[in-house]
Amino acid sequence: MFILIKKHLLLMLIFLFCSANSYAKINVFACEPEWASLVQILAGDRVKAFSATTALQDPHHIQARPSLIAKARRADLLICTGAELETGWLPLLLRKSANRKILPGQTGHFMASDHVLLLEKPKQLDRSQGDVHADGNPHIHLDPHRIMRIAEALSRTLSRVDADNQADYQNNWISFKESWSRAIAKWEQLCQSLRGKQIVVNHNSWVYLEDWLKLKRLATLEPKPGIAPGSTHLAQVLVQLKDSQADMILYASYQNDKAVRWLEQKTHIPVVELPFSVSTNETLFEWYDRIINQLLDSQ
């Protein structure tokens, strides 16, 4: 009798374990919300995506908090920007979480910047130039064409991490490619009027957006990347703006807006506070829509 019960229990356990396994979701640890959103589009219900940062946090400067170590410990796939954006916390997180699957060189280690060409690769590496990234500017998520390339690569990675559902990932990629191309065409149509607009930025975060929409950067409020704007530099910017009037001032919502507001008061140039990444309950598509609407509204 007992043996029978034991057998049944064992069978049930095995069944539970197996079924749990076949429905187990791929745990994705995304360093930034845009990658969490992208993987959600490309993999749907097959993944459980977690973003280490929110749109209101500076991805350069967060800490390897205990909660992040715990999340990284359980991840099957790590998706980050790379290009030294997360250099202040990711290496430590990887060492602390001791999770082989997401280490560099493994299938589960995906760096978006490995798959696209980076702009503004510095010719000279010197800390007196501020917080420079040796590989180039890492804020690649603001160019939809680069997103497309990254999505293609990510879709291939998903197929390798979870080979059983390869067909699904392939299909998702094809439909993403279609809808994203349509969206790009729509955005580019809408943004024709923005071509050649002159902008002032807080931090050099908008290089790819400028390149895509053909915006012209007149000045940067930070004297050097990562160095807060001081009064001397701001005065110079003000003089510069007297000669050539800018159309708008851009800054990311996680950044300090003190310098931006000061300049707005002095020059009456409209300020646009853009969300630097996807918010909760928002898709990549909706986020791009939001940015573009904000830019158009500011005209």
Added chain:
Amino acid sequence: MRKKFLVAATIAAVSHINPVWADSDIEALRKQVEALKNDYEQRINALEERLRQSEAKTQLAQQKVEQIADKVATSKTSASQQQNTFNPAISLTLDGRYADFDNDPDAYELPGFMLGNEAGLGEEGFSIGHTELAISANVDNKFYGKATLAIHEHEGETETELEEAYIQTLGLGYGVALKAGRFFSAIGYLNEQHEHAWDFADAPLIYRGLFGDQLRDDGLQVSYVAPTDTFMQIGTELLRGDRFPGGGDHDGVGAWTVFANIGGDIGIEHSWQLGLNHWRENDVDDRTSGAHSHDGGPAETPSFSGDSKINSLDLVYKWAPNGNPTSRNLKLQFEYFDRREDGMITMLNSGPPEEVSTYDGQQDGWYTQAVYQFKPHWRTGIRYDRLSSNNKGSDEDVLAEAGLDDEGHTPERYSAMLEWLPSEYSRIRLQFNRDDSYENSDNQVFLQYTHSLGSHGAHQF
């Protein structure tokens, strides 16, 4: 275009030259002109088509050129990257200070605690602190390695010390990591951090009293992170046990520790970590501390032999608006340590007869601190330290000579600091201490810089 114009001009000219021509002639001419026009239009169309085609071809070629340029650029990037990654990350920390004390720093003591290792106030006036040269890299896909050289002045001489030298596994997986070599013990919150990552210019009194600022040893560390949503880590260290606060010459595991940490986030803005730790050495042999002499006689050095164990608890809480610490953030920190010792105290070079006493030591202490970054590049903080001891032995006089009598005094200290951080690589700090470590209150002022060159690794939570 030009051709079309020509045709039109011809038609115009032809139709105006001789208005007296017969209708049939005109008709014939018209037809001819019409034919001419058609012919030209066809040619123009053909030309336009060819132009379109060649334009498309040029575009295609241009795209290809761009793609190739892309490839060349990326291959260049990766080549230079590779060369860089083969070089380990090198970082040099420069640390210097100006210190001012009311009391003579050589008269410093902590009643109830035998001071050893680096315990003390340091130099008065200008001095350089720890200059640290750290080299680290992933050795291969399995190991990470790091070595830190500390260069500092000690009694007029420059000393170089191998502060850390360890390897750590990367790819064991399942949350297990091994560390081997010389490293800072994982017990306590502050202990594992380098001095330059501390929020104050000096160690908490309890760290000074128990470890001589920091506990590090040679050995092996095993740690495990559980696959849970709440961070849970347990670990153990098997150590040689020869270094302060241990002592002797061990050929096996002289000392060992166990530690456990749990932590997590509350919402987006708050995070916390709690740690419990235990350190034990059952065979401390001849742990000496600061010598002193009577009336110019030979220096007598107190020495402890016996069992020693430490229990501790640490708690850290951090807050940042929206979880974005760049402009404002707050950090609260509390640590408590308790040490029990059982053995003998001997005053070396004393007597004859040599002065000895049994020793039953109870020492504990805690500190708590709050550090607030109120705007970018500016931080301020306060700290409070408090120690107590209840040490007993067969000969109270010997214990008193060894500095183990609390002299009816409770050591405590109030500290406040203000920091300016021009960038994440540099820091200027002004600190004030009201130090009641011993019966004569001391006012201490430090003006300190800590700058780091080269690659700068991430700091722990």
